[in-house]
Amino acid sequence: MYTGDLVSALPLPDERPVTSVAVVESVTGCPPGFTVVAKTYDQDTDADLWKDGFWRRETRYLCLSKTEGNSGHVVEEVAIVGERDMPPESHTPIPHTADTGSRAWKKKQIVYKVSPAETAIRFVVDVIVLSRQRSNPDGFSLLGELTMSFCVLRELNGLTVCCKYGTKARTPRRSAPAPPLPYTPSPGSSSNGLATPSGTDTLTQAHGGIEGVPFVINPKLSKSKELKHFTLNTSLMTLEELENLTNYDFKTEYAALQ
Known part of the structure; x- marks a missing residue:
């Protein structure tokens, strides 16, 4: 198989915007219409965002959807905030897991901003989790922690989260069509296209300019x-x-x- 055939056989990346975000306790508990981020991008290991101790096994996984949520809205931004911090304006927190209703996070949490697709400057296309790599892969942006005035600390319970953003293509405005010019019959032709003397x-x-004017003395x-x-x-x-x-x-x- 040629290299070109191999590339053409690979599935194209899904560049549709993410429309909703959720958290589940179990990989099998992902809601319908969502896709779970179960493995890390760099090591292909467990993408558990809870990372608890040895005495009790508890897990949290991020889920993304490109079909669920408010119609006509997209996820414009994803960020990390402290557990006790107020989410930024217009950002939605995820307090509980979608499958069991348990507490979603500890110490830090992920929040996201939903905006109308028509007014959104950008939108989230994908979210990945890194286990060891601390630099963002090509096409992805490191997910930071929002504070009062700046963004720091990109780790969530020892893992690094990255987002891939897309921007909508701007449709050029079409100028209004010019008004049609008045029709003037050419010499030797009539309005119905037939030749006349x-x-x-x-x-x-x-x-032609006085049509409809009554003839009076x-x-x-x-x-x-x-x-x-x-x-x-x-x-x-x-x-x-x-x-x-x-x-x-x-x-x-x-x-x-x-």
Whole structure:
């Protein structure tokens, strides 16, 4: 098998955001829809976050879900606080185990912040536990302890916890489409795409701006009705005088058509 075939056969990492966090006492007690962090990332050993004494065996394991929790919300941040410290603003503590209802932590505890997916600056993709390694693996950030003004002490009961964060891709804003330009028929065509005579099309363009305006006679010409019985005695006019009276060259109309 070629190296390329081997790489393509490997499962792709799940880059979906974590939506909820829980703690269980037993690996088999992981709630439906959650995945338990049962082994350490560096040594593949037990990822028990309680680490009690020899006289009594008690365990705590972290569980992550990418389907449960509030719809439309993601885990934006995970942090460690002291057992008696108040969690930071907007952070949710995990006081009890999900399977048995027992006390979840001792001395220190994990808290997490849930935010709407639309406004979250980043989101948690994965959480791992390290047993010996104290430096963060590539792509992961060391989980620190939140104090009043700074972040220190990255260990939780002797183990180091790391988070992998993702950021949502910004969708570019689409500018509003420009308003359509007014349609102007090209010479030799009509609005339905059929060819028309050039003279008719020119006349249509010339009168396109007054469509819908009623045609009425100027009131100043209303007195012209009184001339309906007017008669012209042409018997007293010569032929030349009559032609001069009725001759009209239509220059104004021709100019309008052009």
